[in-house]
Amino acid sequence: MDIRGYLAGEIHSNWRSEIIEGCSSVHLPISFMSPVLDHGASDGIGTDILGEETDAFWKDHKSSKVTAIRTRTLIERADVVVAKFGEDYRQWNTALDVGYAVAKEKPIVVLHPSSLGHPLKEVDAAAMAVAETPEQVVKILQYIVIKQDGIDS
Amino acid sequence: MDIRGYLAGEIHSNWRSEIIEGCSSVHLPISFMSPVLDHGASDGIGTDILGEETDAFWKDHKSSKVTAIRTRTLIERADVVVAKFGEDYRQWNTALDVGYAVAKEKPIVVLHPSSLGHPLKEVDAAAMAVAETPEQVVKILQYIVIKQDGIDS
């Protein structure tokens, strides 16, 4: 079974590459998708393409809409969504993505330090697994795609 | 047309009563639903009913699951979801609710101070209106239910 994982959330740490390399090192048949990780490019994409705005609200609005085309298309295609939360940002967009994915019946794996357990309790309750390290996520993904003798997937 | 509004988000200010009273004062045919607003009751509801937990994670988990029965049932019933964000908390649960409601094709009205425009840009982009005051929300709801001569709704 080939599956597709969408990696939502935190962009200033290397959790994505740890998961991707971890899966690659044990040859899991998983492909990964993510939002655009270049923060500046993402923030300005709307006005860069469609013309400047004097009002910051509409600049953000244009960019977020273009970004949403990508985000929703990828979530729709995902078999599983991994969402990483950290201490440093409000990451309302990540929680938004999780809520969207839950309603689309995508299984969610949440990744965050245990210190965030209380403020993330509703997000965790909507998830199928709550991990603290990328290694744990790799093991969960590995379990999902275990190949057994004589069975295709 | 009678409509139902779900009021998600911030519980330490009186924005809900301002909207409800504002709608009531102009006799709008709108009923309002909300999460349980007593923070302590909500946080402990799982263990209060179903037995104590030694691990804080499972205490939160139990409460969040019971809370989710209420939240999702109410969002399903809502015609419109109003979500209030403020400066003081991370409110990942509110963004989760918005994402869930968007995927369920519920129209969203977001209410927050303009200072939060940038971190909430993806939430705002998923909404049909972004308001800064409860009065604006009342006027939007009023527009939705305008009764016109000779037409039922």
Added chain:
Amino acid sequence: MDIRGYLAGEIHSNWRSEIIEGCSSVHLPISFMSPVLDHGASDGIGTDILGEETDAFWKDHKSSKVTAIRTRTLIERADVVVAKFGEDYRQWNTALDVGYAVAKEKPIVVLHPSSLGHPLKEVDAAAMAVAETPEQVVKILQYIVIKQDGIDS
């Protein structure tokens, strides 16, 4: 059987009241819903409530979004959508509403002068009936709700 009809389209003629009065005069159990028919109010609703815009595009955008809350809520509730097209305006919003309603599996009755048959051919092909007069629409609605002896609806 009580049914709900949504009356989309042209706002500068009195076709809505002809249908409503026609149904009323034969005591049909039908309630009618419509967009806000005061063109000025509708055009400016976004900025009237949520603050002015210097750019006409964003003024229109704000208003159209608020309007869409009403429109989609009403189409969701409708059992049948009647859409009136005329010679005078481009009425892309009406065709948009029809497309939306078709995808939501709402039966459509289109009302337009026969002279518009060719440019409206795809809209007509998506409809269950194509009428030229409000009287015909009344008769179609009457047929849908015919009460027969000994049967509830």
Added chain:
Amino acid sequence: MDIRGYLAGEIHSNWRSEIIEGCSSVHLPISFMSPVLDHGASDGIGTDILGEETDAFWKDHKSSKVTAIRTRTLIERADVVVAKFGEDYRQWNTALDVGYAVAKEKPIVVLHPSSLGHPLKEVDAAAMAVAETPEQVVKILQYIVIKQDGIDS
């Protein structure tokens, strides 16, 4: 990520080939679908295949139904719908397609001269991006499929 774009709307200008060539020149993994662009063939397809009609309405009806098989099948398959509006025609079919696609939760990119902003305001409000040139559409599509180091899509 390979995506599929459906190019709806205006058939008398070369906007489609500009988008397709623009995407091709930067090697985007996007395939494009469109309605049949030969206007005469499309208009007469129903009667050409299924037999003549004396009444123009039924001639149009037959053709529009056959066309709709193609249109809806392609919209269902599309990841993104680009809809081009121009000054010259009423293009109710294009707005119909947009409404249909919106209800099917397809992201929409609208392409039109700024002069059409007001009459298209509801269509624009239903879209994720509003572009004025094919080049802008190419850049939006490019953003959606950006390939990042170490990530599959």
Added chain:
Amino acid sequence: MDIRGYLAGEIHSNWRSEIIEGCSSVHLPISFMSPVLDHGASDGIGTDILGEETDAFWKDHKSSKVTAIRTRTLIERADVVVAKFGEDYRQWNTALDVGYAVAKEKPIVVLHPSSLGHPLKEVDAAAMAVAETPEQVVKILQYIVIKQDGIDS
């Protein structure tokens, strides 16, 4: 529990009134819906309202489309669909309604003489019950709405 039953099929015998009276005599909280049972009215409804056609195909087409507004609206509202087949007509429309209702996850009760078991085998296999008499249908409906002590429905 109040339920709604849609009575599809054969119109030249009195099976509908037998079911309705049977349910009424034991005070079941069931309301019944049906197609228009006046065959002539139904056959000509399209052209009666929307204008004559020279071609019998289009006459039938217009009527069937108007009829379908009623049929689909009622099937959508039904909790259970009862479909009666007899020896005398081809009743392709009844089988069409059953197929439509099955895909909409409506439970089907089929009513036909046992002699029709073989040609109706696929219809029967799509049903939850196959009855031979209206009395049996009444008893099935009675079972569905049995009121038990201390339970609401």
Added chain:
Amino acid sequence: MDIRGYLAGEIHSNWRSEIIEGCSSVHLPISFMSPVLDHGASDGIGTDILGEETDAFWKDHKSSKVTAIRTRTLIERADVVVAKFGEDYRQWNTALDVGYAVAKEKPIVVLHPSSLGHPLKEVDAAAMAVAETPEQVVKILQYIVIKQDGIDS
């Protein structure tokens, strides 16, 4: 908020009346639905109505199909499903109902003695709450319908 609860499972103990009376004693706006609780009537309903079968399999089949009309109709109407498991029977039908309800996005409350935790672990994992006593279920339902000052539900 009025809600509807479906009470699935065990029929040889009085857990249903304990929940219903518990809710009634604190005036909760909840109505309850259940399968037919008379075991003999339920087992023979198919052949009692539709004629005897010599083969036990088809006798069971007929009864289970008629029963399923009731069960699925009630689950569709439920806002919350409570499922009771006990030591004494295999209750595959109850687990079937839970699986069906989960896929229909109904929140599940499971009720069983803690001794059954391991064999019911997948059922529990699909639930929003796992209770051991009817009193706990009453309290959960009470939380879901808490009426707060100035808010409708």
Added chain:
Amino acid sequence: MDIRGYLAGEIHSNWRSEIIEGCSSVHLPISFMSPVLDHGASDGIGTDILGEETDAFWKDHKSSKVTAIRTRTLIERADVVVAKFGEDYRQWNTALDVGYAVAKEKPIVVLHPSSLGHPLKEVDAAAMAVAETPEQVVKILQYIVIKQDGIDS
């Protein structure tokens, strides 16, 4: 664009091979699916595999259920459903398949002699095209998959 067509209906004439060969001769990228065409095999498949029945009803029931696994799986996969009706059989199963496919939003092409127009009027009204010959069906399919210069599909 590669599409999949499901060929439902009449099995005693060679209309399927005419369509398949017609499409093949002009190299259309269409694959075809059909029910099992060996009438005897289909009729007895249930009891052949799962054991004899003394009652003809259950023999038919078993076979029809096994057949339905195939039929529904193929209809789900189809992009377009072609349904052939003839004078000789009641073909309630074919009308059942059409109703099912319509509710699943599959476009339908009906194929029948014009003499059957009246009894099939509701089926025809649910279709996107009504053909009299396999050649016409080939041309419709050809139109759906027309490949245009510079466009992928």
Added chain:
Amino acid sequence: MDIRGYLAGEIHSNWRSEIIEGCSSVHLPISFMSPVLDHGASDGIGTDILGEETDAFWKDHKSSKVTAIRTRTLIERADVVVAKFGEDYRQWNTALDVGYAVAKEKPIVVLHPSSLGHPLKEVDAAAMAVAETPEQVVKILQYIVIKQDGIDS
């Protein structure tokens, strides 16, 4: 036609390999999926990856949630679900999977000794076929994918 079968249920007998080898020996284009069959691995997967629990309930909960990611993903991908029940275990999870799959409109083939007919009657009634041996399941699958002369599937 390539199809995918999900093999749910009993893990202590070799029914899966009998079906897989049976299909393989007649070259059926079917791939098979299954839950993880190593009982110990499955039971402890949650705590093995995500950390120990002192409470058996939460140990089971963690494992069942991780398992459910796999189970639901595979059921979603399946064209047909085969569910095996035996005398020895309560197998509530298997009945849960069947209920879930039924609501997702997956055709079910149930496999069990005839002695279990009565307790499994609701499960059997939800299925398209009830088999007693793996050989029968192979024959059913073979029928579903029969390749006929001149037809693709």
